[in-house]
Amino acid sequence: MDGEGQTKKFMFVNRKVPYGTVYALESLEVVLISAAFDQDVSLAFVDDGVYQLKDGQSTDGIGMKNFSPTYKALGDYDINKLYVEKESLEERGLSVDDLMELTYEDEDDDWAEKSSIILVSRDELAEVMDQQDVVISS
């Protein structure tokens, strides 16, 4: 396909709650496709977007598909940089312990299982964002 051989830094920024609008679900669909392009892909979770990673989601009462297990598959797609903004968690009374356990196997470290979640401050995330070639936000 066109663009093969080129590697860019892609960051998908998630700002919205997982249910209520379709943005979170359809953003995740782009993330999964991007894995096929051998790009340097990361995700950021800010504002209400941190709720997308909340552990123990249940959609039984709202007639929507619970797509949160898909985040657990990202490690298998070599997508293992999930930046979560500390301030956004705190503003919502959450901590990293309230989030799903999301891991990947590090091939450079004898396939040791490691967490994909990187807790960053607002300032640190701004720096990481600044290093990206493509930022897709929803």
Add this chain to the structure above:
Amino acid sequence: MKFTILINEGPYQHQASDSAYQFAKAAIAKGHEIFRVFFYNDAVNNATRLAIPPQDDRNITVQWAELAEQNKIDMVVCIAAAQRRGMLDDDEKDRQGKDASNIHPAFRISGLGQLVEGGIQSDRLITFGD
């Protein structure tokens, strides 16, 4: 500079598509290239050829179609988002056994890979949406 434009909102309800159109027109006037316009989320509805806006209002689909024709812009509607929302071209209509299609011929249906490729191939990818 080479741009890919991503639009995430439906027509008329939201100004994203209008703003993207104004941006594309201005960029072209300044000698830049629009590599691709990608319609995602509810923005797939921008591609309907069946909309009938009032006569004193703009027709967003026709505006895009004319700009694309004049400047050879590749306008892509996401197939996954389009199928969910009942946006079909003739091929999809036949493949899915539906009784009608509604996508304007200036647009083509393709996959999300076209968005990622747009990001790789272009100098800038610009999002219009909430």
